Amino acid sequence: MFDRYEKISEKNKDYNGKFFTGVKTTGIYCLPSCSAKTPRRENVEFFDTILLAEAAGYRPCKKCFPTVFDVHWNDFKNYIEIIPPEEFSFEECLVYLNRSDIECLHKVKNGEVLKFVRFGEWDVLLGMRKDGPNIRVSFLNRIPPKWVRAKAAKYVWDMFDLQTNLEPFYELATHDDILKTLIARYKGLRIVKIDDLFECLCWAVIGQQINLKFAYTLKKRLVENHGGKLDFDGDMYFTFPSAEVISMLQVEDLKQLQFTTRKTEYLIGIAQLCADGILKKEELNLEKDYEKLKKRLESIRGIGSWTADYTIMKCFNLNSAFPLADVGIHNALKGILGRDHKPALHEIQKFTEGWRGFEAYAAFYIWRWLYD
DSSP: OOOHHHHHHHTTGBBBTTEEEOOOOOTOOOEEEESSOOOOOGGEEESHHHHHHHHTEEOTTTOOGGTTTTTEEEEOOSSSEEEEOOOOOHHHHHHHHHOOOOOOSSSEEEEEEEEEEEEETTEEEEEEETTTTEEEEESEEEEEEEEHHHHHHHHHHTTTTTTTTOHHHHHHHHTOOHHHHHHHHHHHHOOOOOOHHHHHHHHHHTTTSOOOHHHHHHHHHHHHHHHHEEEEEEEEEOOOOOOHHHTTTOHHHTTTTTOOOHHHHHHHHHHHHHHTTTHHHHHHHTTHHHHHHHHHTTTTTTOOHHHHHHHHHSSOOOOOOOOTTHHHHHHHHHHHHHOOSSSOOOHHHHHHHTTTTOHHHHHHHHGGGGGG
């Protein structure tokens, strides 16, 4: 076994990604090649992955940008360029992002996705558009420093789930009558992720047992009343409210927005867990067993099977979640199969056995059929 401290003393780039260095005195973690002054041996601890470093409470270094060591990107200062894998269609993802005319957390204008994101103290309006095979990400309100540009690269990379290798999914689909048709139509579609665990859980809870249009209406009211705001070129952009903000609300505050008492209690309860550090994505990220992660989420009041599966699909790097009881999936399968009735749950369960390891992608492609 090589001496890790020796490698960071050498600033050895060959070991970038093979381990990460947590600096106890600063609370940051770095790549082995970081140009910062080498800390004393007793002040460091080493981690095999970024997830382990972040679960231990370390923040990424603003000099060596450890979160983007495996992100394919170019930095042009005024904008950045994301280089996606071959199996990616920005146009297909745009269909998903443009599915509601009352979406409040991003806008789609002339083929560009405009999204307001906060990176620490920096408020950044991102403009994401197709540029040849790549994604060009512009900084519309101001040019941020390089560490923020690196965070933006990671954010977009994760948003479009570009780390997932879809080749095995497409190979699997060639032998499946349902997926074969969907892949032919929507090839390159990727699960559009929600980075923030609190936002993802809230959106899933908001959507419980109501139609999608009213769910978007409730989200819009919540965001516009309690979220962050940015005025740019006469348009208002919003970020989702923080857990800290929602945790301080009373039930009546959300009932005024037409939330039910029960749903209001769920949202405030989840906010309190997140704000108090009891529920942390950094810790949940370490759980790679789908069933155990689902059980952990379901232990939270207001989170049932569908909500847990949706959250795992949209917020974690596990592709085994499949919301079996989802009405949209049932309706889509009825149409895809050309039937006059929806398939039974046991039949859908049988279908998923052939989608092992990519159940989440199967669900996302089935949902896509509904937008045609």
